[in-house]
Amino acid sequence: MTLTKETRVTLNDGNMMPILGLGTYASPDVPKSLAEEAVKIAIDVGYRHIDCAFITGNEMHIGNGIRSKISDGTVKREDIFYTGKLWCTYFSPEMVRKGLERSLRDVGMDYLDLFLMHWPVSLKPSGASDPSDKDKPFIYDNVDLCATWEALEACKDAGLVRSLGVSNFNRRQLERILNKPGLKYKPVCNQVECHIYLGQSKLQAYCKSKDIILVAYSVLGSHRDKDWVDLSLPVLLEDPVLCKVAAKYNRTPAEVAMRFVLQNEIVVLAKSFSAARLKQNLGVFDFEINPEDMKILKSLDKNLHYGPFKEMKEHPEYPFDDEY
């Protein structure tokens, strides 16, 4: 199948997701105005899927960027696929809608295309009742994931969001949602770390069997933000085998890293705030990796997580202790 920047996958609820999305996370020292500018450039060059999250603190800027491209006539709201994420301090059922409404307000939209449970771990801020307080250390909470999911279903019924999904869930946690008595809507996707070093093939096979799409983050080897990533881990885009394959196709390592994931039928998120790289990364649609080179790239899988979220290791729902 020929993939283009217009290609969308059909989700299990009938909605359509563009197969390439713009990632928008940047470390706190990066001026937020850069995120707004990047979104405008991305829309100008053809990105239609934009991934964001409450916890990254930039929904307002991303929203400004999108709305300015709607007001200047470049796109209509319905052309854009915007993903938001419910942060883990909003998991108690009475807080879920508040969390979504907060994102809607910040991004300046009357509906989101997709809303994800960001992690399968419920948290509460220590010593404060305000779940939006990002500066307070978090403590573990034990909200039932199925209760959060039911409250999300009510938000979809209220028209505040078109599709519902999860992120960083393992098979057991997905099964719990899927087996929930009275389940009304299945998650449409599971957004997880996935790249040449972390193929996620077992999780993907399971998700596929349930008609759930896998969406990949950190495809380029992550933001390498020192607060989240162990900087002694290898730089993915410098992998010698990846670079050799890229040279063979006369493409950048980034294009090959993204294309590999797309050819595995996984939706790709890639972050760039650079105008040149935003354009260059669209080159992913101008070539195809042959089956032999796909095999070579697949052999690089070493189950390496750039973002193991170690802070949550003791949480009973920490997702990465299971095999997948």
Ligand code: NDP
């Ligand atoms: P990526 O793997 O997308 O890598 C981003 C880095 O790659 C940036 O430093 C960027 O720099 C650089 N880059 C982009 N294009 C190129 C290129 N052509 N050549 C060389 N370097 C390049 O990182 P993320 O970890 O940010 O993942 C992508 C998105 O996924 C996030 O932004 C976020 O939206 C989402 N995400 C979701 C998570 C979740 O828990 N659900 C967790 C982590 C991420 P520059 O900007 O300078 O181009």
